[in-house]
Amino acid sequence: MKEATIEIEKTATILKLLGDKTRLTMVKMLDSNDCCVCEFVEVFKASQPAISQHLRKLKDAGIVKETRRGQWIIYSLNKDSDHYSLVENILQYLPNQDYRIKELEEQGLRISCE
Template identity: 80%
Template sequence: MQGTIIEMEKAATILKLLGDKTRLTMVKILDSNDCCVCEFVEIFKASQPAISQHVRKLKDAGVVGETRRGQWIIYSLNKDSDYYPLVQSLLQNLPDQDYRLEELKEQGLRISCD
């Protein structure tokens, strides 16, 4: 099945973006779950500004989309993006990351911003 062909320059930009382990892991998590920044802060044990920076880069590239839920912003994988087939082909070769959210749930931290 032939998807949209993307320019080399754009593909390189996306691959460079996903070359960061934290961002790659975020995208893999978002492939099956929507998350807010506070959950990523817990998962990666990183500061909120650092996580927001990663998410902003993914959002600016169109890989990730956001939805407002009350005062919170929930992030999800942008499946309408021209880059989605490229991203999806990478993600299908990566190990499942759902256990990270399971750990959050067990600690009572899943969607702690509701």
């Protein structure tokens, strides 16, 4: 079963990243919705640099990927990552976060950067 295993070091890094409540919530949100930085800024009431730092760490670990849409960068889960099955297994135990996206929509702030 070699192909299904990942190194302990890499697993520890991913678990450490997901051990942060904000990053874990972001990843759960990305499980069902692609988002841009401005949406996370609104949801977490955090500064854009702070949100970007979280996303950079997740991207560097291969957990999320980014797609450019015009001048905006949209983040999504990296389902092609070697570690996606680990992340997916963790996410299945977490409550759905779609209500956060719904709140953004109701406030007219969903993809407010477009």
